[in-house]
Amino acid sequence: MSKEFLFTKTHEWVQFLDDTTARIGISDYAQSELGDLVFINLPEEGDEVIVGESFADVESVKAVSNVYSPVTGTVKSINKNLLDQPELVNMDAMDAWFVEVEGISDKGDLLSEEEYKKLIAE
């Protein structure tokens, strides 16, 4: 998969596999800010996700952060590896996708990689 990554201002990434299917994760910047993740709460397959609304949360030892969806659609599959190994996100955030969403009907304001880099540099 060589498709480009797009980003949200709330530090999620989204990678479209085709027009209506995409994978979602959190950015490398997000994982480094959060520190060592100890658990990831994922939705269930078949759940609806909505642009700008939280669909998962990530736990570090002393904090919980929501993960917001960049798109509206239905959860096709979840990355079950993350349930046992949350550290995969710390190791390679761009590889450690959270969910694959299908039937995408809407998407929020998404930033290119360049734009996102600018944002976090500020």
Next chain:
Amino acid sequence: MKLIFEKGNINRRLDLMPECDVPVVDVDERYKRKKEIRLPNVSETEISRHYTKLSKRTFGVNNGFYPLGSCTMKYNPKINDEIAKLPGFSDVHPLQPEHTVQGCLEVYKLAEEYLCEITGMDAMDFQPAAGAHGEFTGLKLIRAYHRDRNDTKRDKIIVPDSAHGTNPASAAMAGFTVINLPSTEEGFVDVDALRKVVGEDTAGFMLTNPNTIGLFEEHILEITSIIHEAGGLNYYDGANLNAIMGIARPGDMGFDVVHLNLHKTFSTPHGGGGPGSGPVGCKMHLTQYLPTPRIAEKDGMLTFEEKNGKSIGRVKDFYGNFLVVVRALTYMMTLGSEGLKNASENAVLNANYMLHMLKDTFDIPFGKGRCMHEFVISLEKLKKEKSVSALDFAKSLLDYEIHPPTMYFPLIVHEALMVEPTETETKETLDEVIAIYKELYDKAYTDPDSMHNSPATTPVGRPDEVAAARNPILRFF
């Protein structure tokens, strides 16, 4: 150190009970346990030594300075414990006939009288077992009040962003939606923002005053009347009552319902996490919703009243953490009217003295050099310049055998350390601690690494919390 399961010998046992003096009855096979129970097999000597060793690895108020902000770790007077051990209190069955427990009921009645006067409330109920339990109960009263008036659309509780985590958690548990209210830059309730969020769906507002950064909300009457005018009720979180006993009362500030933490303000020990006691007080218009049973006086006798159609019901087994209330009553009787005020005055004095002596060294972002019973230091600058965090600072304090302040609370202050010395500390102790804080501040610039690696003298160093949470080991076997 070894666990108790790693000591002893399988054939070792204590001889505690006599032979059976009646025919022995065996359990029917259908109900008989097959699964082995692996309990310790140890001698009494081993138990005694094991726990003595554990006690040496535990830090209590009796060990040293314990300025845990918002927890009011004052000295726990020994007379309280001695009274609680009297068989007349400790060996009474909760379901004895009422005429045989008049002393227990009198304890509750007296404690109610004291606490109503201290808080300015009309009634006090002792069923809740802890502060959070009291919050839950108090919020249920608010819910019952609105429902009783057919005002069913009030489903929102407003909570400042500086509040204790239990406030929003209790509100959610009681079935409300939580509205988080941002604080002003000075750390107070944002009165204008509050005006904007109140409305027909406002059920109530939760506040502790002095607030969680140790400042008295000067506009308290305006705040509580905004809520009242919108049709909501005001909830007082008693976590910080130790600042104002005999000086001001939540009941006079416009609060309708309060909970108290007897294990904070009223000197009952915290037991390594509990038991506490979280009595709920309220104004007359809410008394009919208090949990059942209620203690009442009838023909000169104290009784438990079971029936009350409008009550929110029972919130636990039996009635309250009784022995904790016995301790708190003993304390209130000892101090009396003057003594309670004196305690608050000195709690505020001690905090202000520390703040004053530290403020030229440390960044104390709120309060302009003054506070009530506690104050908050921000180590944001140390973190930025020397990577010494509030956590590093706290852990370094452990090597001086003093307990660190509360860390990273309230959430609105970065790298927060919240200091609450309480009134039971001497000036000498405060002076020593002030010197240590300053010494550590300098060390952050001269030798930050030693602070990152602290503590060095405790039985264990910083535990790997990430490993603990990723791969939880929660039992021995």
Next chain:
Amino acid sequence: MGTYVPNTTTEQQKMLNAIGLSTMDELFDVIPNDVKLNAPLDIPKGMSEMEVSYKMKKIAGKNKVYDTIFRGCGAYRHYIPAIVKQVTSKEEFITAYTPYQAEISQGILQSIFEYQTMICELTGMQVSNASVYDGSTAAAEAVIMSKDRKRNKALVSASVNPMTIETIRTYIAGTDIEMEIIPEKDGLTDIESLKKMLGDDTACVLIQQPNFYGLLEDGDTIGGIMANTDIKYIMSCNPISLGILKAPAEYGVDIAVGEGQPLGIGLSFGGPYLGFMATTDKLMRRLPGRIVGETRDSKGRRAFVLTLQAREQHIRREKASSNICSNQALCAMTAAVYLAAMGREGLAQAAKLSMSKAHYLAERLCEIDGYELVYKGEFFNEFVTTVNTDADRVLSVLSEHEILGGYPLKGQKHKGHLLWCATEVNTKEEIDTMIQILKDIK
């Protein structure tokens, strides 16, 4: 006036001066005058320690401490070994706060870890928390944690202690959880009714073992009905009975809860007691309250910490699994010391003695004309009988003889029924004496 303020007035003045103030009142000048008290609190003056001690002893003296108790109903007088009281009186344990600073709290943390292990051993479950307030709130928390997005109905047996049912009702009011009561038949959960009540929205089934009447429920059949479903099986149990009775895990239970008071904690007019909760690995992250875990420090030494904290209120705030903060830590330690002193055999002995004495008591009571067992099922150490005259009269005659008799059950169908209890502390002689007194009531 008693006081615990150590600073002398001279020292106080010195400190005020250091701050730049001259009087205590000035410390409070930020408080608006219209909320300031302008008179002293209207409560009695303070007293010396000796006076307070005298006064409180007098109040304690107004309570009756029974020589003999044949009443349980959720609070039990068991033998408390001397070592239990001594160990838990250590000042460090009593005066410590919640162990947030792990490095100087290894003692408390390890004791909780040991307690969690013991609760797992008793119940056969995999994960225990560090305690909740009491048995009823433990049951209510279990009901709340069993709810999921599709299932919101709790089925609670009518043979559960009424206080537990009332507490659950209060806890779930205003939430989207509903409760239905499973009827009882012959004092036991009516299994046929239960089967009919189960549905797609059933979140959990709660039974008590032994139940409120002391009877042993058919936990296996109930467990069988729920096996391979997503319905959570919650069992509230008496921890002493687990010395000889099946562990909740042996019935296929998902959440075991109960009142830990019998484990070395005094009657104390109802509190503080100890709510225990244990569950499966699968439900671990839904368990409320503090949990202690084992880990290592940087030098590889064994260390204990509060863990899985992201479930809790101080982090998750309104989304926390529960609002619980303070728990019953010292009571949990008490239970742990008790279980260490008793050991496996001691616990089994206490259970067996309690059961045997209760059966002897039942047998002797039933010798008396008009006394009969109301339910025929097997029981542990509590049972219900009829009486041959006014129950209040029976109880007051016993009370005159320093005996607390059985608990008069409430409700029309239980008119004249007493719920009796015996434990290892009740001797044959006590039982025989009481029987004679009862026989003599005309």
